[in-house]
Amino acid sequence: MTVTTTETIHASKSSLRWAVSDVLTIARRNMLAIIRIPTALVFSVLQPIMFVLLFRYIFGAGAIKVNIPGGYVNYLIPGIIVQTTIFGAVGTAIGLAEDLQRGLIERFRALPMARMAVLAGRTVSDLGRNVLVLVIITLVGFAVGFRPHGGFVNYVVACLITLLFAYCLSWGFAYIGLAAPNSEAAQAMTFPLIFPLTFASGIFVQVSKMPGWLQGFATYQPVSEVTKAVRYLMDGSNVLIPSAGNSVWVAILWSVGLIAILGPLATAKYKKVA
Amino acid sequence: MSDFAVEANDIVRTFNDGGVQALKGVSLRVPRGEVFGLLGPNGSGKTTMVRILSTILSPTSGSATVDGFDVVKHPDEVRRRIGLAGQYATVDENLTGYENLRMIGSLNHLDKDYVISRAKSLLDEFGLSDAANRNVKTYSGGMRRRLDLGAALVANPPILFLDEPTTGLDPQSRQDLWTIIENLVEGGTTVLLTTQYLEEADRLCKQLVVLDKGSIIAQGTSQELKTQLGATVLSLTFHSTGDAARGVELIRDVSAKPANVEGTVVELTVEGGPAAAADALRRLDAAHVSLAGLTLREPSLDDVFLNLTGHKADDDVTPSDDAPTSIRKARA
Numbered sequence: 001m002t003v004t005t006t007e008t009i010h011a012s013k014s015s016l017r018w019a020v021s022d023v024l025t026i027a028r029r030n031m032l033a034i035i036r037i038p039t040a041l042v043f044s045v046l047q048p049i050m051f052v053l054l055f056r057y058i059f060g061a062g063a064i065k066v067n068i069p070g071g072y073v074n075y076l077i078p079g080i081i082v083q084t085t086i087f088g089a090v091g092t093a094i095g096l097a098e099d100l101q102r103g104l105i106e107r108f109r110a111l112p113m114a115r116m117a118v119l120a121g122r123t124v125s126d127l128g129r130n131v132l133v134l135v136i137i138t139l140v141g142f143a144v145g146f147r148p149h150g151g152f153v154n155y156v157v158a159c160l161i162t163l164l165f166a167y168c169l170s171w172g173f174a175y176i177g178l179a180a181p182n183s184e185a186a187q188a189m190t191f192p193l194i195f196p197l198t199f200a201s202g203i204f205v206q207v208s209k210m211p212g213w214l215q216g217f218a219t220y221q222p223v224s225e226v227t228k229a230v231r232y233l234m235d236g237s238n239v240l241i242p243s244a245g246n247s248v249w250v251a252i253l254w255s256v257g258l259i260a261i262l263g264p265l266a267t268a269k270y271k272k273v274a
Numbered sequence: 275m276s277d278f279a280v281e282a283n284d285i286v287r288t289f290n291d292g293g294v295q296a297l298k299g300v301s302l303r304v305p306r307g308e309v310f311g312l313l314g315p316n317g318s319g320k321t322t323m324v325r326i327l328s329t330i331l332s333p334t335s336g337s338a339t340v341d342g343f344d345v346v347k348h349p350d351e352v353r354r355r356i357g358l359a360g361q362y363a364t365v366d367e368n369l370t371g372y373e374n375l376r377m378i379g380s381l382n383h384l385d386k387d388y389v390i391s392r393a394k395s396l397l398d399e400f401g402l403s404d405a406a407n408r409n410v411k412t413y414s415g416g417m418r419r420r421l422d423l424g425a426a427l428v429a430n431p432p433i434l435f436l437d438e439p440t441t442g443l444d445p446q447s448r449q450d451l452w453t454i455i456e457n458l459v460e461g462g463t464t465v466l467l468t469t470q471y472l473e474e475a476d477r478l479c480k481q482l483v484v485l486d487k488g489s490i491i492a493q494g495t496s497q498e499l500k501t502q503l504g505a506t507v508l509s510l511t512f513h514s515t516g517d518a519a520r521g522v523e524l525i526r527d528v529s530a531k532p533a534n535v536e537g538t539v540v541e542l543t544v545e546g547g548p549a550a551a552a553d554a555l556r557r558l559d560a561a562h563v564s565l566a567g568l569t570l571r572e573p574s575l576d577d578v579f580l581n582l583t584g585h586k587a588d589d590d591v592t593p594s595d596d597a598p599t600s601i602r603k604a605r606a
Contacts, residue, residue, distance in 0.1 A: 008384065008388070008429055008430040009384060009385040009387075009388035010383060010384055010385065011383060011384060011385040011386065013383070018383055021380065021383075022380075022381060025377060025380045025381055026381075029366060029368075029369060029373075029377055032368060032369060032373070033366075033368035033369075036368050036409065037368060102362075102364060102367070103362045103364040104364050104366060106325075106330055106364060107358065107364040107378075107425075108381065109329070109330045110328040110329060110330055110353055110356065110358045111353055111378070111381045111382055112350050112353040112354045112381075112382060112383060113381040113382075113383070117381075
């Protein structure tokens, strides 16, 4: 075994372009992992499909009734779109905890790469996975009878708002991943957050059918606002929630507000632990 | 440009708000183009030192330069000049060997075509061509270490930090890595290597320092240290602990170094092996103390530590702050 030494060739780019290149390199590597680890694939792709089928054909077959044109399936699918992208943020926490646990982040730290690329690359790859998930849910949704009336452009805008919100929220999950001692703990730490956010919301059932003490939280928490906005855009004629149009702006404000707080928090944590 | 590849001055590093002192003022001068060893047991501060020199950790106080660049003030300049590999073989399990090298090359901001050819030649040189397109998950421990070292070499760094590169490896894999390291140094690379094995330090390192509990307790060439430490260990096994207690009194002044008694076994580090053994036998024979066994052997790291510090290498070691933060947390 001999080691040849050759002339090292550095490519020349501006530092901003290098930062972008580093983020994409890390994101690409994370995407490959999502494709290659069967459990990750099940988690991010099969689970959302299961939720659609569960609520469409079991809970939604009669147990849950929502009185809108098109029936429960038209209520459900916009909600599932929000729910699955938020569930996807768990992957952000698990992925970062794993990289930290395996010492990979240490190796990255000793490379002349952009320091923020590890966090940015992780959140970008999770955004990429969420795009994939949205496409799948849309296809499955249409297959099970979802017929939105808001038009194509509004549908895309609704998806973009969902992606924006999930991206901003994923910085909070990045923080959890960095704070957790290992990936199992990271996963466990996300559930007490994920469940109230997605189930005590207007995603699956109308908030007005919940017990009185829960309605305040369930009405105004950000996931409900985003769900309202998505429903409004996708179906246009959602008569159940007056002033739903405002929720588009509320959802955007929540997203901006969340990343303004969670972004610096996760970054500070990253500098501390990595 | 500094005369030394690595220079560290009075490095102190504490953890847990000063509660744990991992390094208590360590200074090093690593000459260019040779293997420099940091020898010490777990928890001695070796890995902390490597993490500081590779810009992963900042020192609590003190300063260090790598290839003339300050590790705190110009970390990116340092990162462009170093490669880091070690016992934890931090390669990405979900990527193939080839993809790992491509990723590291890209993060080193190297030209794409260069990285492609460099990755292929490194995989070839390290005997990983056949496994190049397999997920690292399927690699053996030795293969992972070689890939890890390959990743550290993608950018052709003039200075290489190897943190316990052979810990936990089988003898053949260890030999392979030693050969690779020797070839690298022949090619002009400077290597700073940490190890727990005296044998490894002896084979590879021109100069070394011995760390114990965050301080340097000995330094010099491997030969100088060996002389200083006593070249041979005389190990005597008695028939009973009572005999051992009597025996150790009789032979104590055969060597200037302290004797180590464990049950019926007495160990003594001696200068002239056979002569010292004969001397000890004569004394025991004269006092009618008989032996169950006698051996002469090369000193192990335990012996080195016993001689230098009066305590054994694994005694009283504070929970290791050596492992990367995350790995430490995972163990806790």
